[in-house]
Amino acid sequence: MDDTEQVSTEYSAAAQARWVDEPDKRPGRTAFQRDRARVLHSAALRRLAGTTQVVAPAAGDFPRTRLTHSLECAQIGRELGAALGCDPDLMETACLSHDIGHPPFGHTGEEALDLAARSCGGFEGNAQSLRILTRLEPKRFSAGTGGRSVGLNLTRAALDAATKYPWTRGSHPELPRKYGVYPEDQAVFDWLREDAPASRDRFERCFEAQVMDWSDDVAYSVHDVEDGLHAGHVAPAALRAPGERADLFAVARRYAPTAEQDELAEALDRLQAEEWWPRSYDASARARAALKDTTSQLIGRFCTAAEQATRERYGPKPLTRYAADLIVPRSVRTECAVLKAVAVRYVMQRDDQAQLRTWQRAVIGELAEVLLGSAPVGLDPVFQALYLEAADDAGRLRAVVDQIATLTDASAEARHRMLVIRR
Template identity: 45%
Template sequence: MVDDVTVNRSAVGAGVFREWFGCRQPHGSDPARSRGRLHPEPPSPTRTEFQRDRDRIVHSTAFRRLQYKTQVFVFHEGDYFRTRLTHTLEVAQLSRALARSLGLDEDLAEAVALAHDLGHPPFGHAGERALDRAMANFGGFDHNAQSLRVVTLLERRYAAFDGLNLSWETIEGIVKHNGPLVDAAGEGIGTYAAGVPASIREQDARYQLRLASWAGLEAQAAALADDIAYNSHDMDDGLRAGLFALDDVAGEVPFVAAIVADLRGRYPRLETSRLIHETTRRVITGLMERALAESAARIAATAPADADAVRAASSAMIAFDATAATAVADLRRFLFTRMYRHERVNRIMEDAADAVTRLFEAFLTSPKRMPPEWARAAARGDGEDRARVVADYIAGMTDRFALSEHRRLFDAAPELR
C-alpha cells in the first residue's frame, strides 16, 4: 500500500488548494442531510451516518472474506501479492486522499471504496466469468450487482433487517460509482447496454437510485481511486512475480518511462526492488496530482450548488486530465496482454473457472449439498430463484473454501500453481 501519496500543490495550483484543501464544500455530501435508510434508525450519538456505514461494512462477513479472494494471483502464491482485501484498503486510502483534498466527505468516499468489491466471487475475474456463464439462462452474474445484494440482503447480522441498512448515499455510490447505468429513456448503457441486472432494478424500485444520473462526488472519487490502485498495483505485482520487466512497461507506457528514466538518473545504483517500489509510488502520485487538478478545475467551472446538481451534470466531475487518461489506458492495455493473458496466469485461472463451473452444476442439481440454510433457501425457489441462491453461495466463497468444497464434492481439487 502506498503510505505517503502527497499532493504537489504547485502542480495543482496554490490558489485552488487555498480554496479547496480541508474545507467542506457545498457540492459534497452532507451526512446531516442524508436521505436516510430504508429501515429508519435513531442517529448514532458518536458517528455520522456515513461513518456508521463505513463501520458496518468493515465489520461485515463479506469484507473479512476479501482477505482470501484473488486479485490476480491466487492466495497461496505468496503473501506479498495483493488480495481483494489489500486492494480494497488501497482504494479506500486513495479515495480519502481525493475527498480530503477536494473538500468532500471522506467517510462516504471510504465507505463506497470499502464496499465496491464485496460482490466479487473467488478467483477474481475468472470466477466472475465462470459464474456469469453458468447463470446465462438465469439473468447472468455481475459483481457490482452482487455487491448490492451483499449489503441489502445477504449480510444477516441485525435483528430488524437483512443486509447492512446503509444510507441512501452509500447505496447509490455502490451502484453508480462508475457512472449512470441507463439513459434518459431507461435503456441500459455502457456495461449494461444488454440490460441492467434484475438485482439492481429491484433495489432501484426500493431506493429510487436515479440510475440515469451520476453518483455524488465521493463515489466518483472512489471509482477514480480504483482505476489508479488496480492499474499501478497490478503492475507492481506483475513485476515482482517476474511476468515482465520494468523496461518492458517503460517501452509501452511513456508515462512510466519518464518516471523510470528520472529515477535511474537520480539513483543509478538503486536495486531493482526499490526501483519497482519507487516507480509504482510515483505513478500513483502523478495520477493523483493530475486527477486532483482536473477535478478541481471541472468543479470550479461547473460550480454545482449542491450534491443534486452534481448528479444532474452531463459528465463526471472527478476525472483524469488527458495525460493521465492516456497513461491509464496505456498501462491497462499493457497489463491486459502481458499479465492478465499471461500463460501462467491463464493456466491457473482456467482451472479455477472450471472449479467454479463444476461447483455451480453440483449445487444446482443437488441443493442439499450446500449448508442447511442455503439448501432451504434453494428449496423455496425454482429456476432462476434457485440458481441465484447457488450463485450467492458460491460468490461468497473465498478461494481456499471453494477449493475445499470442490475437494469435498469431487475428491480432488485443482492445484492452481
C-alpha cells in the first residue's frame, strides 16, 4: 500500500490493500474514504436511479428505485456498523455497492438474464456486482492483468464487505441459486477472501458483509411496506383479518422457513400492538408524518436489537472482519420476515404486476437473442471490446449479458423497441 494513504488502525494492511497498488492523488484520506468516493461517483451507481426496486421508476412521482434503496441501506449500515466498531466509510461502501449489479426490471430481469445466460454459467445480480466493481466499471487498468480493466480497484476489505454470497454457483448446500462470483472472476475473488481464517466455514461472510446484509433486509422490508401503504396497496385493517393473515404467513415462510404460523402471528401482533403502528392511512400530511415515524421506529427497533444482542455476545470491543458474527434475535428476524411478506403479498403479487413481469421477461429474452445475433454490432464500445476479446462462445455471450445488465429499465425498453419491434 502506498505510504501516502492513511491507515485505519482497526484494519490490517492486508485488509486495506488493493488488487493493483496505486498512489493517492489527495494524501490524507483513508483507504476506505477513497473506496466510498469511487463507488459514489461511479456510473454503475448512478444507473440504479433508473432501475426497479419494487415498482417501476416511472410508476409514480417518487417511487423508491435501486439507487434510493442503496442510499437508505448505506445510511442504516453506516450507523449500525460504526456502533459495533466497523469503519463507517467501509460500511457505506459495502452498502452502496450491494445492489450495483442488479439488471433492469429488478428480480424479474435477473431471472430472465439467468435463463439467457445459461450456456455461459448463468446470471446472478450479486456475482454481477463483483464483476462491475473489479472489471466492468472503468477506473483503473493494470499491466499485471493483461492490460485489462480492474474496475474501481477497491480494497480487499471493501470487496469482501460487499460480497453477500461468498461462494460459486451451486456450491452452497442450502442456497444453490445464490452465489457471488462467476468462474471468470475467480482470481480476484480468491484474492479478496485471502484473509478468511481456515477455522471458519468457507461460506461465512465477514462481519461487515453481515451488517450490510441486515441493513439491506431492514431497509427494503420497512420501506417497501411504507411505499405500499402510501400507494394504497396495503390496508392496515386487512392485516387483522384471519383469512388475509393466513395468506400473508404463507408468504412469510419464504423468509422464515422454520417459523410456525403461530410464531409469525405473534410477530405481527407485536408490531400491531405498538403505539406507532398505523391503524389507517389517508395520505394526509398528518398520516404521512405518522407513517414516517413508523418507518423510523421499525428501523431503530431492528438495528438496536441486533446491536444489543451482538454486544451481549462479544462485549464492547470493536468488531471487524472475521472477529465476530452479527447476532440478530430470532423474534426480530421473524418480524422482518412478516414485513417482507406484506410487500410481496400486496404489492408484488398484484395482477397488473404479474402481467408487467411477463412482458419484462420477454423484453430481456428477446433483446438478448437479437444482440447476440448481431454482435458486436449493437453493443456499446466497452462491451464490443469484451465480445471481440472473448476466446469462446461462452465469453461472447457473457459480453452480451454484461451489456444488457448495465441498462436501466427505460434504456432496455428503448433498445427493445429499436432492435426487436422495429426491425
